[in-house]
Amino acid sequence: MHEVDGWRITLDVRPDHKEIWPELRRSRVYAMTHVMEISRCDGGDFTSASARRVLTALHTGLSFSLGRWVAPMLPVGFAADGRVVWEEWRVMHCDPARNSSGGWWEPLDPAPLARFLDGLVPAYADPARSEALRLQINYAITAISGEGFVEQRVIIGAAGLEHMMWQRLHMEAGWNRKAYDSLHAHARLRRILQDVSVPTSIDSSQLPALAQFANENQSSDGSSLDGPEALTRVRNSLVHPKESQKKIYGRERVVVDAWLLARHYLTLLILESLGYHGDHRNLAQMGSWQGEVSQTPWA
Template sequence: MAYWQPKPKIIKQKFPNQHISLYRGFAELINGEQIIEGKVFINISWYPSPNINFKFIYLCGDMFDMDNQDELELKLTELVPQYRLKIHISNSTQWGNNKNKLLGHLREPCIQGRTDNLASVVFHVPNFWWFNICNIFNHEDEEDEFVAREGWLDFDGQFIFDYGNWHIVLASLDNCFDIEELLKSEGGYGITHICKIEHIDNTPFTLDEAYNIIQAFIYYLSFARGIWITPLLVSGFDSEGNQVLEEWRNPIIEANSWQDGCSWANNDSTEIVAAFAGFMEKWEDPVWRNVIQNAIQWYIESLKHFNGYNTSIILMQSALEKIAWTFLKINEYVNSDAFNGLKAYGQIKLLLKILAIPLEPIEEYPEINKKAKEFNWKDTVAAITEARNGIIHPPIKPSKSQIASEALMQEVFQISNAYLLNSLLKLFDFPYI
């Protein structure tokens, strides 16, 4: 495995939300037999979320029928070979100097090059956090000589994830720290990392096979980061490090704008790597994949409690119940009838007990502690399930004491978040809890 390969184009932004130019040049707008010549600008833009869009400019004297867009294409005449893109026009305006401007987006990926017999693929990642450490360890080869495990392009920060025959390197770009500082103050999107994926035994693979592992890895990174991130600009390389593929695709996951403080992993340690193999084992299990996808979706969305905690609490406890249902039945701790006989309190508490997750002490949460004494809540599991019940099944004429304060709901959120996060990490065999 040639660790210095490949040497891809590296995208660096000077500031957040700076668009990334993919093509600017002459093009033909084609709708059936009608063709108009003009100039097109194709960019990665960021709002409302990362996407590939275009701006096509042509002379006003050229009339163009846009009522039927089913056959609408852009032909990029300056590429070799020339490529046709299926597009959708969302806006048309008259521009200065007797010109028209059409705005729109791609309807399908633009794949330039081959999609099979790939030795590695590379893509960029926005809005992940900066790190300058590595888990690059030496190992002995068959002749008992120490050889470097990695060291791709001398990036200072590299996390290496291996699973099965897949070898994944996530690296901080040189300007990642500066972009992150700007993102913290301005928000939005910034390219922060680059990722390489290849086979450990150097065997080739297809783009479809690459996307199977990319989707799993992006779900894992989003879980670790606490917001949705997405792969951008996948490129493919042969065994000699030559680029043989470039793909322009609208993101497979709708990414989130920058947020602080959402990650369970520490950016000055390599502990993020420790849960990846366990995550992949669950991901590849046909029973568990849907559960893991839903649980991560609900976990990430629950962190966006901008307008109160009610939705977040419902999402987290739904995730806990779905995990409990699957885990307890697969491992035959209970049968369906026994599980159905348990209320949410019993389901979650049994799950936490078997996973050896200690209960949060009720006395450390003053608002919950007061309510627990009033309503005889046994522990913090009872507190969060009763609070959730109060959201979904509120009393018709609540007394003053039954109205949950924002401070109480914040404590319920904190406990629910801790139980869901620790349950997921335990399922992924994370050793540090």
């Protein structure tokens, strides 16, 4: 149970979850795995529209946290006397069951998810923030997922980063279009990452192929490429190549490493925008031990 923004959210697992889970993974069918109750902390009434905003926040927020689409399905609204006064049979996007989490949240610890919801639910109640945030999280879920071609994940992750750059520099910092366009994409990305203390160097132990690619290519000042510029060059080669793509395909894993870095940057920027501080799984690496987490750099 967690209380946030005047709402009490109670989530409980079905008692036979351990028995049904292996079958869900084997057969790839769908089933209800949890039950949830949403109410006002003061016991007051609320509208279906306000409940739907909370459900949307939980749909995208939990999916972003787990790295796969999960959905609150078939909600039913009750009046004070117990009568059913609202229900919704809409089908919401949901992925088949997977045993491991590919998202930023380590499910062994519920506390980080609660802190994340503290920022997410109020943001979805704010019309000025909710639409941009929903799009950024949708980009991130697709970028985090291990489904589809890796090139698609790089491109969608880069699109999410571009959206984040525009919001932070133009919408929030007040840059006009001329000032925004005066910087290359990698410089804009570097700027917003440095603003929230996210390192822009490339960790060669996590991203060896991209680190080698960065060392073999030079920036305009003659230095080796950092993370934002290496990622931008790989993305540009995929989207509008002006020369042979041998540089990115001639060495194994360069595109894979670019994908890992894109999802890492986008995840951290979304978490910081919601005021989240605390543990997260480092998505710049392909795998990690269960329970292995890092502190957000701005913490």
